Amino acid sequence: MTAPLPDTTYVSGRGSGSTAIAAAGRPIAGSRRLSLTWVGLVPFFIYTGLFLFLPTLIIVVGSLTTKDGAFTTANFSGIAQSYLVKAFGASITISAASAAIGAIGGALLAYAVATGNPRGILRRTVTSASGVFAQFGGVTLAFAFIATVGYTGVVYLFLKDHGLDFYPKGVWLYDLPGLILIYTYFQIPLMLIVFLPALDGIRPQWREATESLGGGTWHYWRYVAGPLLAPSFLGCTLLLFANSFSAYATAAALITQGGVIVPLQIANLLTSETGRAAPGLAKSLALAMIVVVLVVTTLYTLLQRRTSQWVR
Amino acid sequence: MTRSRRFKLQLFRITIFIVLGAFFLVPIGAMLEFSTRGNAINAPRNLDAWKNIVQTPDLVSAITASLELAVITCLAMLVLLLPTMVWVRLRFPQLNRAIEFICLIPLTVPAIALVVGMVPIYRWININLSDSILTLAFAYLILVLPYSYRALDAGLSAIDLKTLSEAARSLGARWGTVMLRVVVPNMSSAILNASLISVALVLGEFTFANLLAYENLQVAINYVSLVDAGTSIAVAVAALLFAFALLMILSFVGRPPVPVAKAEDADFELGKTVSLSGGLVGRAR
Numbered sequence: 001m002t003a004p005l006p007d008t009t010y011v012s013g014r015g016s017g018s019t020a021i022a023a024a025g026r027p028i029a030g031s032r033r034l035s036l037t038w039v040g041l042v043p044f045f046i047y048t049g050l051f052l053f054l055p056t057l058i059i060v061v062g063s064l065t066t067k068d069g070a071f072t073t074a075n076f077s078g079i080a081q082s083y084l085v086k087a088f089g090a091s092i093t094i095s096a097a098s099a100a101i102g103a104i105g106g107a108l109l110a111y112a113v114a115t116g117n118p119r120g121i122l123r124r125t126v127t128s129a130s131g132v133f134a135q136f137g138g139v140t141l142a143f144a145f146i147a148t149v150g151y152t153g154v155v156y157l158f159l160k161d162h163g164l165d166f167y168p169k170g171v172w173l174y175d176l177p178g179l180i181l182i183y184t185y186f187q188i189p190l191m192l193i194v195f196l197p198a199l200d201g202i203r204p205q206w207r208e209a210t211e212s213l214g215g216g217t218w219h220y221w222r223y224v225a226g227p228l229l230a231p232s233f234l235g236c237t238l239l240l241f242a243n244s245f246s247a248y249a250t251a252a253a254l255i256t257q258g259g260v261i262v263p264l265q266i267a268n269l270l271t272s273e274t275g276r277a278a279p280g281l282a283k284s285l286a287l288a289m290i291v292v293v294l295v296v297t298t299l300y301t302l303l304q305r306r307t308s309q310w311v312r
Numbered sequence: 313m314t315r316s317r318r319f320k321l322q323l324f325r326i327t328i329f330i331v332l333g334a335f336f337l338v339p340i341g342a343m344l345e346f347s348t349r350g351n352a353i354n355a356p357r358n359l360d361a362w363k364n365i366v367q368t369p370d371l372v373s374a375i376t377a378s379l380e381l382a383v384i385t386c387l388a389m390l391v392l393l394l395p396t397m398v399w400v401r402l403r404f405p406q407l408n409r410a411i412e413f414i415c416l417i418p419l420t421v422p423a424i425a426l427v428v429g430m431v432p433i434y435r436w437i438n439i440n441l442s443d444s445i446l447t448l449a450f451a452y453l454i455l456v457l458p459y460s461y462r463a464l465d466a467g468l469s470a471i472d473l474k475t476l477s478e479a480a481r482s483l484g485a486r487w488g489t490v491m492l493r494v495v496v497p498n499m500s501s502a503i504l505n506a507s508l509i510s511v512a513l514v515l516g517e518f519t520f521a522n523l524l525a526y527e528n529l530q531v532a533i534n535y536v537s538l539v540d541a542g543t544s545i546a547v548a549v550a551a552l553l554f555a556f557a558l559l560m561i562l563s564f565v566g567r568p569p570v571p572v573a574k575a576e577d578a579d580f581e582l583g584k585t586v587s588l589s590g591g592l593v594g595r596a597r
Binding site: 037038040041043044047048050051052054055056057058059062105108109111112115116122126128129131132133135136137138139140143144145146147148152153154155185188189217245246248249252253263266267270271282283285286287289290293294297 | 341454555562
């Protein structure tokens with residue numbers, strides 16, 4: 001660094017400098033100069049307007065209009081068709097099951113991490129790896145499981161040679177149970193990431209306090225740690241639900257025929273002739289998905305806010 | 313803590329780490345195993361599937377396209393987002409929350425839903441602008457917006473932007489100079505983080521490309537798998553390891569010595585990001 005500059009207006013300051021710069025951009029009181037500072041924001045708003053808000057608007061408007069542009073609610077009653085209701089049921093089942101398994105697995109992993117050395121290499125590795133695995137999905141993830149427990153997968157073949165055939169009634173990997181299994185692969189790491197801060201907030205003193213009052217392990221979890229962690233656990237489970245509810249790529253790579261879950265139905269409608277004949281239906285399905293995810297995320301945010309009252 | 317309880321806890325921890333470690337690592341090992349299988353039942357292991365990657369023109373062009381898209385998206389993200397964020401902090405602090413809200417919207421709108429609204433827009437782009445796969449960068453920029461916003465936000469919060477820019481301006485620097493020679497060098501690790509996560513996201517993207525009928529890396533892998541499972545899995549492993557390496561650099565990236573302003577919180581936590589497959593708000597602030 002050079003020697004301190006002489007005390008001129010340049011350095012003295014924050015005050016004078018900022019007013020001078022601000023005055024350059026803002027209309028001076030009494031003058032009629034127009035402010036042009038907002039121009040700097042135009043590119044951002046134009047871009048997000050065109051590629052974020054316009055698509056959303058297209059979905060909302062499209063789901064409420066017929067092909068000719070007249071108002072209708074028929075697209076939403078279209079969701080009541082049995083195959084779409086079934087897809088929604090399957091989507092909810094898969095999301096709930098993979099969220100529950102992921103939440104329990106992730107919470108156990110988080111507990112195993114939280115009880116270890118807070119600055120240890122193990123913790124750093126597990127959290128970093130979770131960050132990576134929670135991002136993992138799509139075609140590659142589907143392939144990974146096909147190569148593992150598919151009909152020619154290494155684990156399947158190994159276990160079959162040793163007398164354990166887990167496909168006694170045919171392969172379930174390409175169906176709902178398979179999707180649940182595969183989704184847990186990104187759900188568990190996500191749970192670790194979102195749940196670990198709450199577990200870290202639990203203080204050992206609380207356990208000691210329970211013990212000094214004569215409580216055992218059961219009492220501690222039932223009356224102290226359990227109630228404290230419950231909102232966060234529930235919130236994180238909801239986040240996991242929304243996460244698998246909106247997943248498309250993995251299922252698309254795994255299931256090439258038919259539309260077992262809602263995202264696959266939307267994809268079918270977008271690419272098929274029937275879909276082009278009824279463009280409103282895909283949009284109303286998309287809107288329904290957005291609403292579900294929005295509701296679930298809002299609940300998650302509310303529950304997290306409750307937790308943040310005592311964490312740290 | 314009693315001795316028996318400590319023992320039980322250790323046993324529990326070891327069991328969890330072994331079981332989950334196997335669950336996460338075996339599938340990746342299995343992909344490597346699968347991609348080196350010979351073509352017949354008892355054929356010896358070989359690298360034919362890996363060699364086939366470069367001999368499949370569709371794959372090569374898709375890999376090129378995806379890499380180009382990654383670079384374009386990354387640059388566009390920096391050019392659009394960074395000046396806007398800087399400008400908002402300096403001149404429109406009251407809009408800060410609004411910009412954050414907009415940037416985080418793509419986390420709550422599933423990609424598969426958003427693409428429905430993108431289809432008509434892309435139909436227009438195909439007819440009036442270009443049908444090149446590189447136009448996908450428009451959509452990908454939306455996809456990476458939340459993640460890069462968070463990375464850049466962490467970087468900007470760590471420096472005293474107002475003082476730095478005023479100092480530069482009072483010394484006669486133009487806004488371009490302020491951005492390139494003051495802001496950017498002071499938050500290089502945040503910019504690196506935002507870029508790495510953008511590249512990783514674009515390389516793994518499937519939903520938009522598939523439904524807008526473009527053949528990027530993931531779509532090509534999916535097609536090739538129908539013909540030659542070994543080769544497609546080999547590419548998938550290669551892409552995966554590449555993305556893993558990027559994300560691992562991201563999470564382990566050291567804090568660079570920044571003399572002018574402290575940048576201690578500038579490194580981007582992966583903990584704040586969520587899944588590729590259409591994730592949501594990471595952790596509560």
